[in-house]
Amino acid sequence: DSVVQQKLTILDKYDNKDNPIDTLICYDSKLFGVPYPNPTTTPILVRDPKTYTSVTGCDSIVWYNLTVLQIQLKLEIKSDRNTVCRGEEVEIYIKELKPKNVPYTWYPELGGSSTTKKVFTPTGDLDCVVKAERVIDATSTCVTTDTIHVYVRESPVMSIDSVNQKENRVTYTVTGGTEPYSIYLDKNQVGSDASGVLNDSPIGSHKLVAIDANECSDGAYFDITPIPVIPSEYFTPNNDGLNDTWMIENIDVYPRCNVKIYDRTGRIVFNVDGYENAAGWDGTYLGNPLPSTDYWYVINLPESDLQLMGHFTLIR
8 A cells, every 4th residue: 555645735715705895986887897877875795707816826706895976966046046136145055965075166166265155246147057076087087067047137226316305305217127116115115107206205214115027126215304494583564565474484394383472471372283474473363463572482393393492573
């Protein structure tokens, strides 16, 4: 009998199934000739169909941990309104981006410190585009874009043409924008014409606003100031046609006024609502002439919430 001894060396083959190679492709791309039309939520274990020979001469198998990427990008405009008025501010922001670490670029850049939100005032119609791009390798890149179209409408222009303080009359004109207009004075609608006249506005500051058919608006301010009332210091009721009644300059501006005249004893000798100079006090009481002396007055002006007090002289 003979005994033969042989030395056996067992060489390792390569198999990385327990430690696959992470790899990434874009959806609708192919790997090893197999298309992947849908993105993955978890990685897929994929075997390279080829069999390789290791340095030791053994057959080897290569496994990949495959992620199929789809970039999801969604832009949104504040208030869901992409038609704005000239001069109106617009806010556009990235509502959704998956994966979150995908680089993206705004076109146009639009400026500002925030990369996820842009606030700007457009000067005309524009397309706001965000492009998200992930480079896979030298020959493959995942790209997606989203676009919001911003349309700019011309706003009307409200102009105050004239303010007549004494007659309390304001004229205005509206130009531009899209007719028909709605005209508001201090939030109350006062008309719809492109030009008009306002009468008897209360004393104080007011805002006149024009809103056009596209809901674009413009406003202008005007003030109605109190007209000074100046009572005469004396009058001479002697029927000579001059200063026969006591005159109050500009009292006609205040049709709701009340005028009271007192004598030295405090008796009311004259009391009237809506004083008119032409038919003013003639120096009589109950049809009888009053003597030459000083008299006192109280003038109430409800339109301006003012009260004037003083005295004047009756001279015969």
